[in-house]
Amino acid sequence: MALIVQKFGGTSVGNTDRIKNVAARVAKYRERGEKLVVVVSAMSGVTDSLIKLAKEIMPLPSEREMDMLLATGEQTTIALTAMALHSLGVPAVSLTGAQAGIVTDGVHTKAKIQNITPRQVHHLLKEGNVVIVAGFQGQTPEGQITTLGRGGSDLTAIALAAALKADLCQIYTDVDGVYTADPRIVPNARKLAEIAYDEMLELAGTGAKVMQLRSVEFAKKFGVVFEVRSSLNDNPGTIVKEETQNMESVVIRGVSLDKNQAKITLAHVPDKPGVAARIFKAIGDAAINVDMIVQTASHGASGATDISFTIDKPDLLKAQKVLESIKQDIGFKQIVAVEKIAKLSIVGVGMRSHSGVAARMFEVLANEGVNIDMISTSEIKISVVIDLAKGEQAMKAMHAAFLG
Numbered sequence: 358m359a360l361i362v363q364k365f366g367g368t369s370v371g372n373t374d375r376i377k378n379v380a381a382r383v384a385k386y387r388e389r390g391e392k393l394v395v396v397v398s399a400m401s402g403v404t405d406s407l408i409k410l411a412k413e414i415m416p417l418p419s420e421r422e423m424d425m426l427l428a429t430g431e432q433t434t435i436a437l438t439a440m441a442l443h444s445l446g447v448p449a450v451s452l453t454g455a456q457a458g459i460v461t462d463g464v465h466t467k468a469k470i471q472n473i474t475p476r477q478v479h480h481l482l483k484e485g486n487v488v489i490v491a492g493f494q495g496q497t498p499e500g501q502i503t504t505l506g507r508g509g510s511d512l513t514a515i516a517l518a519a520a521l522k523a524d525l526c527q528i529y530t531d532v533d534g535v536y537t538a539d540p541r542i543v544p545n546a547r548k549l550a551e552i553a554y555d556e557m558l559e560l561a562g563t564g565a566k567v568m569q570l571r572s573v574e575f576a577k578k579f580g581v582v583f584e585v586r587s588s589l590n591d592n593p594g595t596i597v598k599e600e601t602q603n604m605e606s607v608v609i610r611g612v613s614l615d616k617n618q619a620k621i622t623l624a625h626v627p628d629k630p631g632v633a634a635r636i637f638k639a640i641g642d643a644a645i646n647v648d649m650i651v652q653t654a655s656h657g658a659s660g661a662t663d664i665s666f667t668i669d670k671p672d673l674l675k676a677q678k679v680l681e682s683i684k685q686d687i688g689f690k691q692i693v694a695v696e697k698i699a700k701l702s703i704v705g706v707g708m709r710s711h712s713g714v715a716a717r718m719f720e721v722l723a724n725e726g727v728n729i730d731m732i733s734t735s736e737i738k739i740s741v742v743i744d745l746a747k748g749e750q751a752m753k754a755m756h757a758a759f760l761g
Contacts, residue, residue: 359524360482361386364396364492364514368531369588370434371401373441379529379588380441383487387447392482394521396492396514397438399430417674420465424494424504427466428453431491431510438489449487452477454513455496457488458520461503464644468495468503469571470512473520490517508569515572519579526581528568529588534595535560535567538612538756542749546756549610550593553600556610556704559738563702565613573597600706608707608714609759614752615700616745618648619673620730623680625661625690632687633664636680643679645672648700649733649742661689665731667742670696698730699748702740703755715739721758727751 363383370376383395407426411418435451442449458475461468481488492510495503505512511528518526535557538546552560554577561570567585576583576597586594626632633652640647648667655662668676673694680692708714718739722729727750731742743751 358390358392360392360394360521361525361527362394362396362514362518362521362523363527363529364510365398365529365588366510366531367398367401367403369529370397370438373437375588376400376434376437377441377444380438380445380447382588383442384445384447387487393487394478394482394490394517394523395438395487396490396510396517397431397434398492398510399427400434403430403433417678421501424465424468424502427504428491428494428502431493435489435491442487442489447487448485449489450481451489451491452481453491454494455502457490457517459495459513459516461495461497461505463497463499463501463503465501466504467506467644468497470495470505470516470575473516475517475520478517478521506569506571508566508572511569511572512575515576515579515581515583518581518583519575523581526576526583527594528583528585530567530585531587531589532567533587533590533592534585535565535597535611537610537760538752539565539614542614543612543753543756547760549595551596551598552610553706554597555600555737556706557597559702559704559735560611560613563613563615563700563704563738563740565611568597607705608711609703609705610707611704612752612756612760613702613704614748615702616748617670618667618698618700618742619670620665620667620695620698620742621673621676621680622663622665622693622695623689623691624663624693626664627688628655628660628662635683635687636664637666639679639683640668640676643675645669645676645679649731649740651731667698667700667731697745698742699745700740700742701748701751701755702738703759704738706737708737708739717758718755721754722751725751725754 439449439451460472492513534548536546540546582598584594650666653663733740
């Protein structure tokens with residue numbers, strides 16, 4: 358009898374009919390004798406609706422209260438999923454993240470899992486129940502409800518699979534697996550049978566929406582092999598696992614496009630030791646993740662420089678507020694924010710052993726008339742910031758050049 362953790366995303370539980378389909382799928386596994394823990398997201402569109410409601414009250418709501426509000430989305434789904442299983446005669450019990458033993462730090466809206474003590478999950482499984490757990494949420498040791506950030510249900514599932522020593526972890530979504538590019542933008546994108554943790558990490562970190570970045574990091578750290586597959590059919594998915602030697606024969610594994618980025622430029626920053634540290638410490642203390650950073654050469658005798666960096670678009674207002682609070686103290690002259698940008702990336706472990714990849718990428722962009730604003734590289738990834746309006750065009754051209 359295997360223990361399986363299954364996660365169903367927002368589109369998989371988008372309405373009551375889909376929730377019934379999920380329950381039917383879970384019931385089939387249970388009929389085979391498997392023990393099941395099912396992690397669910399909020400129904401499609403619910404989280405966005407809750408955020409919209411909050412912002413109708415005030416533009417920058419309290420993060421504690423946002424967690425209280427957003428946690429209700431998943432709690433709705435767990436109860437409905439348990440009811441759907443009851444209607445099929447399957448014993449099931451729903452648990453919030455806190456009831457499932459998920460303990461987090463106190464960073465509201467972007468909490469990190471510190472520990473999982475799934476005693477109640479084990480007890481309910483032993484009694485023969487399917488256990489339905491609310492993804493995306495946990496609780497601090499002091500009893501404060503927290504959320505794990507966008508896509509946090511993936512992290513909940515992977516973390517529970519590690520804590521429970523599950524035999525299998527399945528991430529169900531609205532696509533058949535991990536593709537060489539988003540098939541909604543690149544129709545001839547191909548599904549991958551397998552992908553290395555590091556490649557999946559880079560794709561998740563550069564805008565591929567199949568998996569949440571921290572969940573892949575967690576899976577790699579604890580060796581949780583998982584499968585990404587569709588909740589709408591029975592096709593095999595994509596296995597995410599440790600890198601194997603044959604994976605390096607493929608130079609580029611995938612192309613991604615992140616439209617959820619914003620760029621901030623600080624103009625005329627004093628070019629002195631420690632200034633950049635003070636700026637990015639303030640940003641870091643506000644729990645804002647910075648991606649690319651570019652600093653220009655000093656403006657001659659003025660001894661000033663410009664610093665540009667990218668962040669997630671939802672953090673833009675918060676970042677501007679933080680920077681305004683330190684502007685006078687540090688002495689930079691202006692904060693310029695740009696939202697109409699996209700980050701285009703190519704990823705593949707084969708880059709380690711193949712040269713000329715960057716030159717080819719830049720050549721393709723030049724041929725498409727796409728200007729490069731910023732560049733970032735790692736051992737297995739090259740990312741560029743480009744004009745949002747040309748993002749999809751550039752992505753299609755890049756996929757054609759590298760992946761046919």
